[in-house]
Structures are given as C-alpha cells and as structure tokens.
Amino acid sequence: MSFKFKTLTAAALMSLGLSVNAGYGYTVDPNMTEEQLNRTIKQAEYHVKEFEKEVELQHGGDKTRYINKQNALDRVQALKLAYPDNPEIEKLFQRTKTALMKSKGDYATVDPAWLKYRVDEENLRKKISALGDEEWNRILASSVDPAKIVAKEFPAPDPKKVSIEDLKGSFVVLTDVEYPNNQFYGGTGEYIWHGKPSSGYYFVLLDGRHWIGPYEAVKRYRRLVDSSLADVTKFTILGKITDITAEIPAAGEEKNGRYEMGWVVEPVAVKVPDHVVAVYDEKADSSGRFIGEEHVAQIKDSWYTVKSIPADVKPERLMEIFMTAIKEKNYDLYLDCIDPERKKTPTALSLIKYHWDLHQERFLREYVHAVMDKAKIYTTRGFDEGNEQENFFLDDDQKDILRKTQGEQVQRAEVESRAYDQNGKQLGSPHPHFLIKRGAGRWYVSDYAARF
Secondary structure (H helix, E strand, O other): OOOOOOOOOHHHHHHOOOOEEEOOOEEEOOOOOHHHHHHHHHHHHHHHHHHHHHHHHOOOOOOOOOOOHHHHHHHHHHHHHHOOOOHHHHHHHHHHHHHHHHHOOOEOOOOHHHHHHHHHHHHHHHHHHHHHHHHHHHHHHHHOOHHHEOOOOOOOOOOOOOOHHHHOOOEEEEEEEEOOOOEEEOOOOEEEEEEEOOOEEEEEEOOOHHHHHHHHHHHHHHHHOOHHHHHOOEEEEEEEEEEEEEEOOOOOOOOOOOOEEEEEEEEEEEEEOOOEEEEEOOOOOOOEEEOOHHHHHHHHHOOOOOOOOOOOOOHHHHHHHHHHHHHOOOHHHHHHHEOHHHOOOHHHHHHHHHHHHHHHHHHHHOOOEEEEOOOEEEEEEOOOOOOHHHHHHOOHHHHHHHHHHOOOOEEEEEEEEEEEOOOOEEOOOOEEEEEEEEOOOOEEEOOOOOOO
16 A cells, blocks of 8 residues: 555654655655665765756756756655755755756846837837828828729629729729738739639739839838738738739649639739838839838937947947847848958848848747857967967067967957846857957957847
8 A cells, every 4th residue: 555745744654654755656764774864865966966967057048858857856855755854855955946946947137128129119110000001091092093993802893794994993902912822823924812713813913013112111111110020921902903814823833723813903002900001112222112111210210229339349248239239120230240251242141131030030039138148269360469378488579470470360259148038037048159350350240140
C-alpha cells in the first residue's frame, strides 16, 4: 500500500512510518541514519548543481526544458518534506528556489520610455488613417461623376445584359479584395480575381503602374509608419472599368476551372481600412503616394530622441542608437549605423530594407527594448595599440615599425543584447552583435540582421 504526499501531509506519513514521495515518485525515508541522510543530500546537491549550471548558461533566458530540473526539484522536495528542520536541506531548498526562479527568465522593471515608440506609432497611424479617409471621401464626392459609379459591387453587372460601351469609364468600389491570395496570370494579363460565379467577377489589373504605384506606397507606409500592416491581406480598391475579358480565375499554370467573364478594373486608389489610402499619381517618383506621406517626416522628426551618430561613438552606444533608430522608425539613422561596405549595391540596400521590416515586426510582436552588455573589442589587422601585454615587450621603435608595416588597423567588437517584452521579461538568451572599425573611422554595425 502506498500514499502520495499530496494526499497526506509529510508529518502524517512519518507518523505511519511511511516514505515521503515527491514529483515522479522519488522516495525519501524519514528515518534514515545520519550517514544515509548525508549521502542522500549530496546526491540531491549534485542534481541542483547541474540544474544551476544549465540556468547559468541561459544568461537569464527562458528555456523550455532543463535536463536536471525535475530531478533536482523531486529530490529536494522529498528531503524538505521528510526533514523540514534540517539546516543543510534548508540551504539546498533555498538554492533550488533561486535556480527555479532564474529558469523562468530574467525580469526587469519596464521604463515607460521603452514603450513610447508604440504610443507615437499608434498616434501617427490614426493621423494618417484620418487623412486617408478624408481624401477617399473627397475623391468619391468630387473627382468621380456620381452617375458613373457602379451603385452595387455585387452582383456585378451581367455581361449578357450590359455591354462594355455601357460601363467603360465607370468606377467601382471593391471591398475585401484579397492580395496576394487571388493573384493570377491570365491569357490577357495579370490580375486579382474578385467575386464568384454566382455573383460575377471583377479582374483587377496588376501589370501596370496604376497598381504598382499605390501598392509600393502602401509598402512605404508600412516601413515608415505602421508595422502592424504586415498582417493585412485584404484591400478596398477604387477602380475604373476599362474592359471585359474571359479568364480562368485560378493561380498556377494548370488551370482546371472554367472561363468566367469579368470586368477589367484599373486601380485609381487603394485603401487599407483603419490604416492608409494610397493613390496612383503619374507625377510621383514611384507613380504613387500615400495620403499624408508629405507630413510623415516632419511629424516623426519631433519624436526622435537620437538624430546623429557621434564620431567617437562606443560599440555599446552604437548598438543602442541602432535599436533606437529601429524603434523610432528613423530609416536614415538606421542606414547610417550600418557598415558602408555592406550597402554599396541596389541588392545590398534591398536586403537591408528586408531586415528593417523584420526588425520592425519583432519590436511590434516580440520585444520592446534591449540592454547592451559591455563590448569585447579585438584587433584583426594592423598594430594593436591596446594590447598591453604585447606592448610590454616592444620598445617605441618596434611599435613604430609595426604601425608602418601592418597596414590599416581593423578592429571588431562583439556586443551582447538582452531583449525584454512589455512585461519586463527577458526573451531567450543574450544575442551577439558584431561591429567593425577601420583605421581612424568610427564604429559601424556589421551584422545588421541579428535579432535583439
């Protein structure tokens, strides 16, 4: 017959002369000899030490599984229940408590300044959204002939009853247009299909500046204003009917469906509800702009806490500036932090933008701040002025020879960051970041892609 300590108290078990069980059934005899008890304590301490080592390796990060955790908890719990007044066991119990708390991840007090960038971003999103709504309504009220607006999106006008001459040049507002899910290449062009056989189809024309211009503007908006836009896959489109065609609205080269008649729609404006409105503008550099785009730089400039990088910036401080540029959406400052050798080509700049978007997403959904550890600096080329041990053996003439013969000095630095979420919990282990400094120049971020 056996009992678990969860059913009876430890005192009750001991009064019956029974063993105390913990966790997965680990047993401690409450009536051991002193020698047996000391041996059992040492065995438990071994597992506690191994657990402590695992926790230390995480540097404050939260790990999902520790190999020695359960053994340590089981053994110390059973000992504590069987011998609650033993001072050695009490010490071991306190050590286990400390290790257990550390295994849950490090915590920090959240400074309100850590979250200010989110407040600023939300206020800017609301402002740009309001400006977009105003412009959308203005376009519908004054730039489009009310008589030429298709009154009802669905059912779409029936091609068997309505000719293209009747609808050509008319405007239609399409809601919940899915892109890129409904994108397809047809025999007459590249489109987004919108509709179904029972209610008719519209084919939104993609292969032209009327779509590319506004869509690129939406992407700029996401990069400069609002990271949450990454989740948006449905758009409202104001477009002009230009033609009618027959297509198989299906992605991929193999189209097993039937041909459907649909109205070809050329985009005029694209709206992401509650976020932004972008319009085709043939005068704009990229054939499109989002409403309020001309105000964004001025608004954001007022909230920037860092606007330039000092020539004598230290590696740790540069990583703080790099993080701040990302949080405050200061793309120019972000670029200025990065090693010039890594941004010489259009492809390199495109990759930098890609990782900018990833950084934005992480500071939106994962962490809100990071603190930097002290940099580890080492010389990879040229004479190392800071190597005190080597300099101890060299006289001034020898040092001067090395300065002249070993070429331009190149230094590298490693800075570890510890990221925290909005509740102050450290996320994962510290992440290393690498920086570079050439000659008399300043420090630059080399691996800009690394997460915090």
